[in-house]
Amino acid sequence: xxxxxxxxxxxxxxxxxxxxxxxxxxxxxxxxxxxxxxxxxxxxxxxxxxxxxxxxxxxxxxxxxxxxxxxxxxxxxxxxxxxxxxxxxxxxxxxxxxxxxxxxxxxxxxxxxxxxxxxxxxxxxxxxxxxxxxxxxxxxxxxxxxxxxxxxxxxxxxxxxxxxxxxxxxxxxxxxxxxxxxxxxxxxxxxxxxxxxxxxxxxxxxxxxxxxxxxxxxxxxxx
Numbered sequence: 001x002x003x004x005x006x007x008x009x010x011x012x013x014x015x016x017x018x019x020x021x022x023x024x025x026x027x028x029x030x031x032x033x034x035x036x037x038x039x040x041x042x043x044x045x046x047x048x049x050x051x052x053x054x055x056x057x058x059x060x061x062x063x064x065x066x067x068x069x070x071x072x073x074x075x076x077x078x079x080x081x082x083x084x085x086x087x088x089x090x091x092x093x094x095x096x097x098x099x100x101x102x103x104x105x106x107x108x109x110x111x112x113x114x115x116x117x118x119x120x121x122x123x124x125x126x127x128x129x130x131x132x133x134x135x136x137x138x139x140x141x142x143x144x145x146x147x148x149x150x151x152x153x154x155x156x157x158x159x160x161x162x163x164x165x166x167x168x169x170x171x172x173x174x175x176x177x178x179x180x181x182x183x184x185x186x187x188x189x190x191x192x193x194x195x196x197x198x199x200x201x202x203x204x205x206x207x208x209x210x211x212x213x214x215x216x217x218x219x220x221x222x223x
Contacts, residue, residue, distance in 0.1 A: 002123040009112060009127020016108035016128075017135035023051050024136045028143025031058055038144045045140040049106065049133055053077045083110050090120035104129040186210035 024045065031041035048054055053073040060073070084102060087110070091098040104126040113125035174181045187210025194203035 001126070002121070005121050005123035006127035009109070009121075009124035010130055011127075012112040012124070013109065013128035013131040016112075017131040017133075020051065020108075020132050021135040021139035024139025025143035025146075025148055027051065027054055027058070028140040028145075029147045030055075030143075031140075032144040032147055034058065034061075036144075038141070041144050042137060042141045045137045046133075049136060050077055051136070080105060087113075087120050087125075091122055101126065106132055108132060183210045 027045070028041050031044075032038065044054060053076055056076045057070070057073045083105060087102065087105065088098075090113075091101050093101075101122050106129050109125050109128035109132065110120070112128040113120040113122070115121055174184055187207035190209055191203045191207035194206045
C-alpha cells in the first residue's frame with residue numbers, strides 16, 4: 001500500500017469524520033432512547049458504518065416490521081452498487097484483497113479517493129475511512145452514554161454540521177466534473193418531482209437514479 005496516499009487519505013478523512021461524530025451522537029442517543037441500550041448501537045455502528053442505513057433501520061423498526069426495516073436499509077444503501085462499479089477497476093490484487101479494500105467504501109472516502117484521471121486511489125480511500133470509522137463508533141458510544149437532547153444539538157447548530165460538510169464535498173466534485181454536475185441536476189429534478197407525490201425519504205432514493213449518468217460513455221476530447 002502506498003503509505004503517502006494512505007496518510008493523505010487520513011488527513012482528508014478527519015473533516016468528514018468530525019462531522020460524522022456529530023451525527024453519531026444523535027444516532028447513539030436515539031438508539032438508547034428506543035431501548036437499544038449501549039452495546040447494541042455501538043456494535044451496529046462498528047459493523048455497519050452507514051449513517052443512512054442505521055437511521056433508516058432505527059426509524060423503520062419503530063413503526064413497522066423487521067422485514068420492512070431491513071428492506072429500507074438495503075434500498076437506501078443501493079447507491080454503493082453504482083459507486084463500487086466505478087471503484088472496481090482501481091482496486092488491486094485478488095478477489096479477497098479487493099473485497100477487503102472495498103469495505104472502506106464510504107461517501108466522503110469515495111470523493112477523497114477520486115483522482116483527476118477519473119480513477120480512484122485505494123490507499124487514499126482506506127486512509128480516509130479510518131478516522132471516519134473511529135469518529136462514527138466513538139460518537140455512537142458517547143451519544144448512547146450521555147443522550148444529548150435534540151434541542152441542545154439544534155441550539156449548538158450541530159444538527160446541520162453533517163449535511164453542510166457533505167454539501168462542500170459535493171460542490172468540489174461538481175466543480176471538477178461535468179458528468180457529476182449533470183448527474184446532480186438529474187437527481188435534483190427527480191427528487192423535486194417525487195416530492196410532489198411521496199415522502200422525502202422515497203424522493204431521496206429516487207434521486208440516486210441520477211448516478212446512472214455515470215454509466216454512459218464519456219465523450220472524448222477531440223481538441
